[in-house]
């Protein structure tokens with residue numbers, strides 16, 4: 001199946017590029033504090049693979065934390081062009097590829113990360129097997145996706161006539177597969193799957209679950225970002241870390 005390259009759509013890109021997380025980087029990312037708990041204790045000298053790197057904020061952060069190199073992969077030429085413009089670091093290599101086909105080097109990475117990208121793939125099991133093979137013994141895979149509670153119905157917030165949020169419907173939870181939604185433009189294709197599918201695909205790939213996060217935030221952070229309050233009503237993100245066997 002051919003991946004939808006919605007980030008190269010001019011209308012979609014224009015909307016996405018204006019999100020706070022696009023303009024301000026990781027400090028405007030709700031799930032960033034939780035994602036940091038998935039990272040290895042030290043990144044000193046680490047070889048990192050970033051799957052679906054977007055504007056490269058995570059790749060740059062891994063370098064700032066001591067990573068020796070980052071191979072950053074994305075399908076979108078527009079996203080890669082902006083990522084390259086935001087950094088002149090020779091230790092970050094940007095590559096255009098679809099994750100359905102990308103074959104990483106075997107036993108080459110201490111950390112493979114992927115943030116908010118895997119829900120664009122119809123099937124994660126083949127990629128998880130390639131990720132497991134790409135990790136060195138004891139290496140870590142850390143990823144975030146839209147939470148299955150968030151993706152299940154694909155309907156968004158249900159509101160009262162005055163616009164007040166009422167609830168977030170969870171429906172068709174076990175009906176895995178394509179969801180077409182409106183996000184900046186009509187027809188954005190994402191794939192819903194259960195938590196069970198994510199976790200069992202990791203286990204089937206030979207990885208051990210190290211941590212799972214459904215990010216929470218604090219009153220202090222909410223004071224700075226009041227719009228994030230609605231993310232306490234239903235989880236928007238699911239974060240998982242899994243480790244390769246030590247050898």
Ligand SMILES: C[S@@+](CC[C@H](N)C(=O)[O-])C[C@H]1O[C@@H](n2cnc3c(N)ncnc32)[C@H](O)[C@@H]1O
Nearest residue numbers: 003007052053054074075076098099115117120
């Ligand atoms: C929501 S953005 C996340 C970007 C970045 N990881 C971040 O968290 O800031 C999703 C990214 O995944 C990329 N992407 C979507 N489907 C892909 C695929 N099949 N193969 C490779 N990249 C893909 C998009 O082009 C986009 O840059």
